[in-house]
Amino acid sequence: MSHISTILEQTSFSSADLQQLLLCDGEEKRLLFKKSGEVKDLNVGNKVYFRGLIEFSNVCDKDCYYCGIRKSNRTARRYNLTDTEILDAARFADENKFGSVVLQSGENSSPAFSDRIERLVRQIKHISEGRLGITLSVGEQTETVYRRWFEAGAHRYLLRIETTNPLLYHKIHPDDELHDFNHRLDCLHSLQRLGYQVGTGVMIGLPFQTTADLANDLLFFQQFGIDMVGMGPYIEHSETPLYEFRHELLPIQERFDLSLKMIAILRILMKDINIAAATALQAIDPLGREKGVKVGANIIMPNITPGFYRNDYSLYQNKPCIDEEPAQCKGCLDARIALADGEIGYGEWGDSKHFMKNKENNELKN
């Protein structure tokens, strides 16, 4: 029996074990993907849940060194959807039985922004008669603001930690209080305390990132008790400071491969969480998200931002599906998920089983 198959039989994993899995190739990689597919079928089944992604604004107060819509990128054409456009997109999601929407944007901590999000959450709940689940992904905010949005009806929040190595975090962000690793971590704790289903994630294949960093990221997800993870390959953007280090990067195909291995290993490590197949996978391989589903992911976030704006939410280059309208996107996904032996959970929220189990256990204790 190969060393990898011995590791795959274990029930707990050290950083060294995870690094071995991350480095495996050939027949060993096939074994890893077989195992993760089995763990997925057994624990979360073959259902894939949709989260209609509304990238409602690319205006951002922050300057992350990797991101194409960072504040200092003067070449980015800025937009901010109107409330009507956002509500129309939500209506589209509801009518097409997507089950949930994600409101995502650049970061803004003004009172006007928090009021607007609160109002939009209430309106989306109202127009869908409570049918649509709402995930927010609008960055670091105060606990008070997170609470207001939760009380308005948002019940999931995505905030990627980006990397759990504070030194690496420091290298890929400006050194100021707007970009503080500990503050980001505090935000994740606030969200968990408030009762959100909390999602985080990392970029895979960043310059200066090591295999040990990625293994520690996986252990962090487990120790934190995260409910959802969305992680994908880092893809360079020419109008960002990190572009200077593009020669240090793994070839793009290897970053893709490493991302699939991260998904597969995470599924083995955290059997009942929700794992999203990130759009960045599809930017590298046209069937990237479906491959993610095959090895362990169970969430897809079809982009339902009106097509006109999609090109401008350009975090990295070669973003997929930017020319399509939402309706075209849906038809194409039906066929794609079937190819990955998945079945779409139309009209279902598809909440994280991990979150639900924890909630039940806590209620029993109290």
Ligand code: SAM
């Ligand atoms: N502003 C919010 C935040 O940062 O949490 C939400 C939107 S932000 C664009 C969503 C995610 O995009 C980030 O968490 C980051 O991981 C990802 N991202 C940004 N630039 C990227 C790049 N060049 N390659 C891959 N992912 C990137």
Ligand code: SF4
């Ligand atoms: Fe802004 Fe988010 Fe991009 Fe950072 S990753 S620059 S916070 S949109």
